[in-house]
Amino acid sequence: xANDLLVTTLSNQMADAVAAAAASVVQxxxxxxxxxxxxxxxxxxxxxxxxxxxxxxxxxxxxDGEEFAAELAGWDPTTGLAVLRVGGLGVAPAVLATAPVRVxxxxxxxxxxxxxxxxxxxxxxxxxxxxxxxxxxxxxxEVIRTTAPMHEGFAGGAFxxxxxxxTGIATAAEIRGLGVVIPAAIAWQTAATVLAHGGMKRGxxxxxxxxxxxxxxQRSPDGRGQALLVVEVTPGSPAxxxxxxxxxxxxxxxxxxxxxxxxxxxxxxxxxxGQPVAVRVLRGTTxxxxxxxxxxxxxxxxxxxx
Numbered sequence: 001x002a003n004d005l006l007v008t009t010l011s012n013q014m015a016d017a018v019a020a021a022a023a024s025v026v027q028x029x030x031x032x033x034x035x036x037x038x039x040x041x042x043x044x045x046x047x048x049x050x051x052x053x054x055x056x057x058x059x060x061x062x063x064d065g066e067e068f069a070a071e072l073a074g075w076d077p078t079t080g081l082a083v084l085r086v087g088g089l090g091v092a093p094a095v096l097a098t099a100p101v102r103v104x105x106x107x108x109x110x111x112x113x114x115x116x117x118x119x120x121x122x123x124x125x126x127x128x129x130x131x132x133x134x135x136x137x138x139x140x141x142e143v144i145r146t147t148a149p150m151h152e153g154f155a156g157g158a159f160x161x162x163x164x165x166x167t168g169i170a171t172a173a174e175i176r177g178l179g180v181v182i183p184a185a186i187a188w189q190t191a192a193t194v195l196a197h198g199g200m201k202r203g204x205x206x207x208x209x210x211x212x213x214x215x216x217x218q219r220s221p222d223g224r225g226q227a228l229l230v231v232e233v234t235p236g237s238p239a240x241x242x243x244x245x246x247x248x249x250x251x252x253x254x255x256x257x258x259x260x261x262x263x264x265x266x267x268x269x270x271x272x273x274g275q276p277v278a279v280r281v282l283r284g285t286t287x288x289x290x291x292x293x294x295x296x297x298x299x300x301x302x303x304x305x306x
Contacts, residue, residue: 013162018108018120020164024094027061027112028052028070028084028156031208031261032231034061036111036157037084038169039091040191045084047156048171049075049262052082053208056234060086061116074194077266078138079182081169083194094158096184097165101125101144109148109170109179111157123148126178135266141186144168145178154179203268203294206237207244211260214249214282226259227251227282242292244281251287252280268294 026045028037031053037060040046045060052058058070068086075082101107102125109121123146131139144159144167155172159181168181182190209228227249233239244250250258253267254277272294279290 010162014106014108014122017160017162017164018110018118021094021110021158021160021166022118023063023091024166025110025112025118025158026063026089026091027116029059029061029067031210033152034112034114035153035155035172036170038156038158038166039089039093040083040188041093043086043089044073044191044195045070045086045089046169046187046191047082047084048169049080049082049265050155050172052265053210053231053261056204056206056237058084060084060089061112062089062091063116063118065116074197075265076190076194077262078134079140079186079190080134080171080262081182081187081190081194083191094166095164096188097161097163097167099161101128101161101167101183103128106162107146107148107167108160108162109146109150109154109157109181110160111150111154111170113153119153121148121150121154123179132175132180140182142183144181144183145175146181148179150179159184203272204237204296205239205244205264205268205292205294206234207239207250207264208232209250209261209264212249228258228260228264230281238292238295242279242290244279244290244292245283247283248288249282250279251282252278254278 024039026037027034028051035051037045037047060070061067070084070086073083073085105125111119113119127145130142132143133139154170157170159168166184169187171180173180212229230248273296
């Protein structure tokens with residue numbers, strides 16, 4: 001009986017923790033399948049670039065189902081974290097944990113499902129370590145790895161302790177079967193840095209894409225086995241003007257390999273607005289060299305709506 005009581009008490013405590021953090025976890029629409037985000041501050045949502053398959057028409061869905069237009073304020077190539085501005089969101093920010101995360105600690109990953117229902121996954125903090133390399137000369141100083149199972153919808157979701165306080169941002173990435181979480185302290189510091197440099201011009205193409213593996217017959221001469229599949233082209237956008245089509249496989253942008261939306265976002269940072277850039281695509285079995293004049297990312301309408 002005593003053991004049953006302990007289990008019931010722990011179960012109720014975990015359910016209370018999920019309820020406490022639920023409103024701060026939102027749904028992010030940036031690709032065909034929605035992902036998640038965490039309210040960082042008033043009208044600001046922290047998510048991952050992995051959740052953003054597109055550059056425009058971003059939406060955030062609140063816990064009560066109301067949808068709002070969102071603007072990409074910026075993103076950090078090292079951590080892959082992105083900050084969205086969402087006017088009128090009206091949700092209290094997530095509360096950060098005060099105690100340091102410890103290996104063996106019980107934790108929960110929270111996300112929003114395709115229907116906007118809250119989804120929870122439990123596990124333990126299995127490893128805390130780093131640095132984790134994330135690209136050329138880039139690494140996250142420290143990451144949390146957890147046994148909590150996480151699918152793609154958990155990208156940008158919350159990682160909380162048993163009091164409902166935030167300990168990290170889920171990435172939905174895995175290392176040796178363990179989910180990767182960016183510690184809250186690093187995530188919050190990254191968001192502040194992104195916002196401090198939010199006035200920087202960010203290039204805009206007007207495409208939505210997703211990474212795909214190339215079959216042997218379509219691999220490029222250099223042996224690369226992955227590309228960015230164009231799944232949507234915005235009418236009137238720079239990509240449309242350049243002749244990109246849905247179904248094209250983008251191989252290179254400005255002579256640099258592209259095989260994910262995050263890499264394309266990374267390459268659009270900097271002084272490329274207004275500049276012609278070479279884009280190499282695979283259309284069927286034919287390799288094409290196109291030229292796109294990079295635009296500046298448009299701002300969404302300030303009013304929120306369904």
